[in-house]
Amino acid sequence: MLAPPPPGAYVPSSAGPHAMQLEQGRAPRPRRLQPERSGTDPSGKPLKSAMKKPGRADPANLHRPRTVPVMDNDTYFTRPSELKPAPSNMSRGRSMSESKRPRATSLSRPRSRSQSRRNLTPGHLFLSFSGTSRFNIASVVYQDTVDTVRERVLTMWPDGVIFQTYRDDTNEFLVQFSGNPWTARSSLGLMAMKLILELFAVLARQGYTCTSVIDTVSSPRLVFSLGLPDLSAEFAMLVFSSGRRKIKLVNQPHQLCDSLTEVLRESFPRRIRSAAWDDNDMYKIEMSRLDFDHIADFMVAIILEHTTNSGFKLEGTIPLANSGFWGLIHGRKELWVFRRLPSHDT
Numbered sequence: 001m002l003a004p005p006p007p008g009a010y011v012p013s014s015a016g017p018h019a020m021q022l023e024q025g026r027a028p029r030p031r032r033l034q035p036e037r038s039g040t041d042p043s044g045k046p047l048k049s050a051m052k053k054p055g056r057a058d059p060a061n062l063h064r065p066r067t068v069p070v071m072d073n074d075t076y077f078t079r080p081s082e083l084k085p086a087p088s089n090m091s092r093g094r095s096m097s098e099s100k101r102p103r104a105t106s107l108s109r110p111r112s113r114s115q116s117r118r119n120l121t122p123g124h125l126f127l128s129f130s131g132t133s134r135f136n137i138a139s140v141v142y143q144d145t146v147d148t149v150r151e152r153v154l155t156m157w158p159d160g161v162i163f164q165t166y167r168d169d170t171n172e173f174l175v176q177f178s179g180n181p182w183t184a185r186s187s188l189g190l191m192a193m194k195l196i197l198e199l200f201a202v203l204a205r206q207g208y209t210c211t212s213v214i215d216t217v218s219s220p221r222l223v224f225s226l227g228l229p230d231l232s233a234e235f236a237m238l239v240f241s242s243g244r245r246k247i248k249l250v251n252q253p254h255q256l257c258d259s260l261t262e263v264l265r266e267s268f269p270r271r272i273r274s275a276a277w278d279d280n281d282m283y284k285i286e287m288s289r290l291d292f293d294h295i296a297d298f299m300v301a302i303i304l305e306h307t308t309n310s311g312f313k314l315e316g317t318i319p320l321a322n323s324g325f326w327g328l329i330h331g332r333k334e335l336w337v338f339r340r341l342p343s344h345d346t
Helices: 048-052 113-118 145-151 186-205 254-267 295-308 323-332
Strands: 124-130 132-140 162-167 172-177 209-213 221-226 233-239 246-250 272-277 284-285 312-321 333-341
Touching: 113 132, 124 186, 132 145, 145 172, 145 186, 186 209, 186 233, 186 246, 186 312, 186 333, 209 312, 233 295, 246 254, 254 272, 254 284, 254 295
Parallel strands: none
Antiparallel strands: 124 132, 124 221, 132 172, 162 172, 209 221, 233 246, 233 333, 246 284, 272 284, 312 333
């Protein structure tokens, strides 16, 4: 007797292969047979697949007939060299090179800078001082102004002039004196101050009035505006040095100098160290060093008010730096230029 097979082992059946079990009461579905496809459909037209594959379709039905143009005998047997182009109805317009262009004439040609500058009359000029002996006037267009400066200003300096020239292309008048007038002392210093006053007077008689000061650090530059000429213009000057502790009055009337000293004595008792005329006919006032920085601005305001009430108007200021040994001691020098009002009787 054989032992039973282990669980899961394959046991062949004696009845043969396993037969498919059908559901009871349901017949099997018959297999649908597909007809064999041909290159054409029943209507005789080739299928799309046959058009993509020429091997399955008739090549005669796939070729496009070639179109041959019909030509007459005259045209067909004409040589190419004898062919003439047919006239075209299109006409080419005249190019810009063939058209008439406006030519530059003496009236339409733009003027140069120098020519256009001559036709302009600027309403301002600029006066600047540089170094210790130079000054220049920019934007000056009147020859009479340059000639008057040469005759009345340049001849005042006793040491003469190194060079003086007028640049027509930039409308500048450049002057350099011999020596050092802007840092001179004593009689030469007084002459330099009067030279500047005469320069202001010449410009005033030409109709120029100082309106502003710019570039005061490196080179003082004064702006003058053009107005009505003042033929009787007179100018005076206050010179501040040593930190404004020393005051010099140039071309001021004696009455103003005396009255100013009295006003300062009343405002600052025991602060005036000296006040007198020197040998060069210049009035000097020196204040005490003691605690002067606290009263410096107030003192300048009192001097300006008293000078204005005496019939003078502040025209402009010119800061000049002293050089050398005196520059270290006295520091910067300030020139305050005043115009005398004609309607006031001092």
